[in-house]
Amino acid sequence: DAMVIQNPRYQVTQFGKPVTLSCSQTLNHNVMYWYQQKSSQAPKLLFHYYDKDFNNEADTPDNFQSRRPNTSFCFLDIRSPGLGDAAMYLCATSPFPRGQRYEQYFGPGTRLTVT
Amino acid sequence: AQSVTQLGSHVSVSEGALVLLRCNYSSSVPPYLFWYVQYPNQGLQLLLKYTTGATLVKGINGFEAEFKKSETSFHLTKPSAHMSDAAEYFCAVSDRNTDKLIFGTGTRLQVFP
Numbered sequence: 001d002a003m004v005i006q007n008p009r010y011q012v013t014q015f016g017k018p019v020t021l022s023c024s025q026t027l028n029h030n031v032m033y034w035y036q037q038k039s040s041q042a043p044k045l046l047f048h049y050y051d052k053d054f055n056n057e058a059d060t061p062d063n064f065q066s067r068r069p070n071t072s073f074c075f076l077d078i079r080s081p082g083l084g085d086a087a088m089y090l091c092a093t094s095p096f097p098r099g100q101r102y103e104q105y106f107g108p109g110t111r112l113t114v115t
Numbered sequence: 116a117q118s119v120t121q122l123g124s125h126v127s128v129s130e131g132a133l134v135l136l137r138c139n140y141s142s143s144v145p146p147y148l149f150w151y152v153q154y155p156n157q158g159l160q161l162l163l164k165y166t167t168g169a170t171l172v173k174g175i176n177g178f179e180a181e182f183k184k185s186e187t188s189f190h191l192t193k194p195s196a197h198m199s200d201a202a203e204y205f206c207a208v209s210d211r212n213t214d215k216l217i218f219g220t221g222t223r224l225q226v227f228p
Contacts (some may be wrong), residue, residue, distance in 0.1 A: 005159075014205070031214070037189075040124075040221070040223075041220070041221070042205060042218035042219065042220055042221055043205075043218060044158070045215060046148075048215075056135075059118075088156075090158055090159065092159075092213070102209075103149055103161050103164050104159075104216055106151075106158035106160070107158050108157055108158045108160040109156070109157065109158045111156060
């Protein structure tokens with residue numbers, strides 16, 4: 001089945017130690033999103049890509065970076081995790097074309113713990 | 116700007132009872148509306164969506180929602196709750212200009228035996 005895959009499902013990192021979360025998709029969608037979701041809250045969009053066109057949300061901290069080396073893969077890098085970055089991180093995809101408001105397809109998420 | 120309001124952060128029902136989760140939206144253009152479900156430690160799964168056409172939309176797991184333009188509502192219902200329906204439910208509207216999803220704050224559904 002076509003799907004969105006996130007690895008690992010659970011990640012523990014130390015305060016200040018860089019961490020990378022990965023997302024891959026077999027849907028061949030052009031758009032990929034990264035969300036941060038804290039307990040009992042709605043997902044908060046961090047950034048998204050139209051193909052390789054990167055779009056950062058205005059309030060996304062500089063500590064969060066992303067890479068998309070090809071259509072299938074997208075990475076979230078947290079350069080110096082703080083305790084406040086502990087959350088569920090969700091990857092999602094959506095097909096082109098721009099402006100036609102398709103639904104988004106979500107991966108299972110990576111729960112990040114910062115010790 | 117578009118927005119979504121979900122009334123009731125927690126809803127509790129007995130197994131077999133009607134489920135009603137409320138969602139109201141504000142939008143200056145015809146909205147595309149979605150309901151997603153999230154089980155513990157999982158991603159979001161699309162339950163149903165409204166784009167155009169028939170205002171009563173049927174989704175997975177026996178859920179349905181009705182788009183009411185006059186009430187700017189898109190409430191989610193299920194005639195008979197099952198224990199497996201216990202989860203967090205998010206209503207969302209798609210922003211026409213940015214292709215982003217604007218989420219409501221979510222409603223946690225509890226189902227009691």
